[in-house]
Amino acid sequence: xxxxxxxxxxxxxxxxxxxxGLRTVRAAWRRKRIDAAGLPPRGAxxxxxxxxxxxxxxxxxxxxxxxxxxxxxxxxAVNGAVFWGWDxxxxxxxxxxxxxxxxxxxxxxLEPDTNxxxxxxxxxxxxxxxxxxxxxxxxxxxxxxxxxxxxRWWEPVGGGAARWVQRSEVAADxxxxxxxxxxxxxxxxxxxxxxxxxDPGHAFGSGDDPLYITMPVQLVVADAAAHLVFHDSSWDGxxxxxxxxxxxxxxxxxxxxxxxxxxxxxxxxxVMAGTPARVLHTWASLTGAPALPPAWALGHxxxxxxxxxxxxxxxxxxxxxEHGLPLDAVHLDIDHYDDHQxxxxxxxxxxxxxxxxxxxxxxxxxLVSIVxxxxxxxxxxxxxxSGTAVDxxxxxPSGRTVEGVVWPGETVFPDFTDARVRAWWGGLYEERLALxxxxxxxxxxxxxxxxxxxxxxxxxxARHALEGRGGDHRExxxxxxxxxxxxxxxxxxxxxxxxxPFLFSRSGWAGMQRYGGTWSGDVATGWPGxxxxxxxxxxxxxxxxxYSGPDVGGFDGSPSPELFLRWFQLGAYxxxxxxxxxMRAGRREPWEFGSEVLEHARVALLERRRLLPYFMTxxxxxxxxGAPYVRPVWxxxxxxxxxxxxxxxxxxxxxxxxxxxxxxxxxxxAVQLPRGRWYDxxxxxxxxxxxxxLVDAPPARIPVLARAGxxxxxxxxDGGTGLEVWAPARGRTGGGLVVPDAGDGWGEPxxxxxxxxxxxxxxxxRREDENGVREPSRPVRVRGLG
Numbered sequence: 014x015x016x017x018x019x020x021x022x023x024x025x026x027x028x029x030x031x032x033x034g035l036r037t038v039r040a041a042w043r044r045k046r047i048d049a050a051g052l053p054p055r056g057a058x059x060x061x062x063x064x065x066x067x068x069x070x071x072x073x074x075x076x077x078x079x080x081x082x083x084x085x086x087x088x089x090a091v092n093g094a095v096f097w098g099w100d101x102x103x104x105x106x107x108x109x110x111x112x113x114x115x116x117x118x119x120x121x122x123l124e125p126d127t128n129x130x131x132x133x134x135x136x137x138x139x140x141x142x143x144x145x146x147x148x149x150x151x152x153x154x155x156x157x158x159x160x161x162x163x164x165r166w167w168e169p170v171g172g173g174a175a176r177w178v179q180r181s182e183v184a185a186d187x188x189x190x191x192x193x194x195x196x197x198x199x200x201x202x203x204x205x206x207x208x209x210x211x212d213p214g215h216a217f218g219s220g221d222d223p224l225y226i227t228m229p230v231q232l233v234v235a236d237a238a239a240h241l242v243f244h245d246s247s248w249d250g251x252x253x254x255x256x257x258x259x260x261x262x263x264x265x266x267x268x269x270x271x272x273x274x275x276x277x278x279x280x281x282x283x284v285m286a287g288t289p290a291r292v293l294h295t296w297a298s299l300t301g302a303p304a305l306p307p308a309w310a311l312g313h314x315x316x317x318x319x320x321x322x323x324x325x326x327x328x329x330x331x332x333x334x335e336h337g338l339p340l341d342a343v344h345l346d347i348d349h350y351d352d353h354q355x356x357x358x359x360x361x362x363x364x365x366x367x368x369x370x371x372x373x374x375x376x377x378x379x380l381v382s383i384v385x386x387x388x389x390x391x392x393x394x395x396x397x398x399s400g401t402a403v404d405x406x407x408x409x410p411s412g413r414t415v416e417g418v419v420w421p422g423e424t425v426f427p428d429f430t431d432a433r434v435r436a437w438w439g440g441l442y443e444e445r446l447a448l449x450x451x452x453x454x455x456x457x458x459x460x461x462x463x464x465x466x467x468x469x470x471x472x473x474x475a476r477h478a479l480e481g482r483g484g485d486h487r488e489x490x491x492x493x494x495x496x497x498x499x500x501x502x503x504x505x506x507x508x509x510x511x512x513x514p515f516l517f518s519r520s521g522w523a524g525m526q527r528y529g530g531t532w533s534g535d536v537a538t539g540w541p542g543x544x545x546x547x548x549x550x551x552x553x554x555x556x557x558x559x560y561s562g563p564d565v566g567g568f569d570g571s572p573s574p575e576l577f578l579r580w581f582q583l584g585a586y587x588x589x590x591x592x593x594x595x596m597r598a599g600r601r602e603p604w605e606f607g608s609e610v611l612e613h614a615r616v617a618l619l620e621r622r623r624l625l626p627y628f629m630t631x632x633x634x635x636x637x638x639g640a641p642y643v644r645p646v647w648x649x650x651x652x653x654x655x656x657x658x659x660x661x662x663x664x665x666x667x668x669x670x671x672x673x674x675x676x677x678x679x680x681x682x683a684v685q686l687p688r689g690r691w692y693d694x695x696x697x698x699x700x701x702x703x704x705x706x707l708v709d710a711p712p713a714r715i716p717v718l719a720r721a722g723x724x725x726x727x728x729x730x731d732g733g734t735g736l737e738v739w740a741p742a743r744g745r746t747g748g749g750l751v752v753p754d755a756g757d758g759w760g761e762p763x764x765x766x767x768x769x770x771x772x773x774x775x776x777x778x779r780r781e782d783e784n785g786v787r788e789p790s791r792p793v794r795v796r797g798l799g
Contacts, residue, residue, distance in 0.1 A: 040462060058170065063083040074117025083099055095138060193224075209250075210459040211469075216542075229246065249276045250274055289647075294640070314591035320348065342451075342452065345381070436503075538566065551663060561589055562590055562591055577601070643665060645664070670691060670720070683707055722739065769795075
């Protein structure tokens with residue numbers, strides 16, 4: 014018995030601070046016993062490296078290179094992505110990939126290299142393999158983007174999963190981004206980052222890591238090009254980063270370094286290089302197009318853990334209406350359940366939920382339901398009984414159902430890595446739809462099981478189907494939420510085929526954008542939490558998840574009026590715009606912070622409403638190209654090093670640059686501008702980039718600048734869509750795209766392309782399509798004319 018665990022148990026029981034008290038102590042000891050009996054002891058290990066090269070066998074798009082102790086398979090796909098896998102690993106099966114792998118590029122051929130190794134030359138990269146197994150990715154011009162040193166494995170002598178390490182080098186000027194949702198980003202500084210989806214168990218700040226969504230996805234930006242690397246293993250691991258230095262030491266550059274250590278799984282990866290836009294497009298073609306939210310999901314959402322009753326929901330909605338504040342959705346947390354049991358309703362507090370949903374929908378407001386994966390382990394519970402009948406729940410190595418502790422008490426967990434279980438779970442959403450719910454947010458799906466000590470999740474030895482391959486929770490943990498989202502998304506597609514599912518999830522993994530988006534989770538109330546909110550959205554977008562947003566105001570505590578307002582103003586320009594808080598936190602309704610905050614919040618809400626056609630266009634473009642709505646300011650100019658270090662502003666699409674206020678007492682702030690002319694959208698004052706400028710940031714607004722020449726769709730006073738055009742610089746042209754959307758359904762709207770140019774002393778706008786050039790049928794307003 015571990016003495017430290019015993020002390021923790023006594024503290025929890027004695028203090029009664031844990032959510033489930035004694036149950037969490039029992040659950041912790043139970044998990045520990047299961048793993049002690051079910052996990053193989055590590056024991057003695059043998060270290061192994063590839064050894065010297067022996068021979069090679071060309072194949073489609075590349076081939077296989079054999080070493081004395083391993084072999085390396087390299088394939089260049091027609092979309093430009095490069096795959097390689099050691100020890101015979103292929104790209105499938107994979108939870109990250111969407112559908113079949115792209116076809117090999119027939120133009121890419123494996124050929125001998127001059128150093129005794131081999132190389133594959135493709136259109137966008139050249140991949141060279143040394144005679145001892147180092148893999149180097151270079152631009153067509155020969156500039157090194159990434160060099161993976163020969164990997165090393167540690168294999169248990171008695172058999173079992175091998176640990177491995179992959180050390181890499183990147184250009185000295187390179188900067189690291191990605192790895193999922195990281196509060197300390199978006200640029201990842203020197204340090205170690207864990208790859209294990211984790212509920213921190215408290216409201217988190219910028220120093221907390223890991224959080225709910227971790228991904229072995231790095232986007233590396235350097236002068237020569239950007240590249241994305243994805244190591245396709247869902248096992249626990251760490252990534253240690255060290256940025257390079259130019260002219261370090263004796264005047265020579267020091268390369269940036271990355272060390273990836275994984276506790277198991279195949280050593281295989283994908284690499285794609287080019288501009289950030291090209292890289293994310295290729296990534297989306299591999300892992301799936303982002304799900305398209307219905308138009309209402311791009312409006313304003315209000316949520317709270319602790320609404321408590323239909324009367325409270327009606328009171329909040331009436332407050333929005335009385336104060337003239339647009340509202341598009343209300344979210345119900347676990348307190349609307351019967352004793353916290355998923356797919357139930359507390360009929361005493363919500364006696365007429367379908368009627369409430371119908372009344373709200375008539376006012377343009379949708380109801381969204383929380384859904385947790387844990388099911389109360391009690392006969393008579395409909396979900397538990399039906400799940401037991403189809404053998405849906407995770408078992409331990411001895412065949413017993415694994416029990417944990419979550420909000421309902423003793424609970425069991427569906428095995429979402431089993432297609433049968435996903436089909437069963439997806440059908441359960443019929444009950445939610447019948448109640449009038451229009452959308453769903455998945456919570457506690459890391460998965461979390463409360464524990465007095467140790468990990469707050471399932472035993473690592475718990476057994477999972479893994480699509481018939483079989484395995485344990487060490488491999489299934491990080492993809493658990495991804496598979497839950499798949500179950501819901503596919504179920505909703507079958508239950509309501511004419512509607513686009515609205516789904517977002519606290520946890521997930523590479524490819525989660527196929528089924529919806531995510532939110533920050535329980536971000537701490539405070540200025541650091543506000544800054545972390547932006548980091549999370551930017552970082553997730555660079556991992557291919559474009560739809561996300563924070564709990565506006567923070568999850569815990571009571572924000573000051575100034576903090577709430579600045580958070581609210583930031584949220585108005587993020588994809589998911591939702592206020593939310595704990596039942597123990599202060600209120601989050603804008604009118605609770607005084608008349609000045611209320612008026613400024615109304616301005617932000619009305620501006621969000623005005624920009625809805627632009628957000629819908631960004632959503633459509635994200636589905637087609639993989640480009641996130643919210644982009645770093647270096648998106649179009651990654652070679653600009655000053656922009657690469659800018660973390661306090663972002664681009665919203667191509668047209669707008671948003672500079673939120675992230676510090677207290679700020680009424681004027683510096684903004685780093687990309688190249689070109691930019692207009693302050695409030696004053697129409699013009700600024701020239703690149704460079705830094707000071708702009709006003711009064712309480713009434715945060716700085717938002719429009720790119721000269723931008724054409725963006727906006728909602729006009731009649732509720733239709735007009736064009737807002739920002740004058741291009743003299744002698745230059747501008748333009749923009751509009752994707753009209755019916756708001757729901759699966760139609761493929763035509764992309765409208767507009768060009769803006771000077772003709773004499775006026776700016777004219779024309780629509781260009783296959784029929785030629787013509788006048789736009791939409792109202793046009795030109796701004797920035799002086």
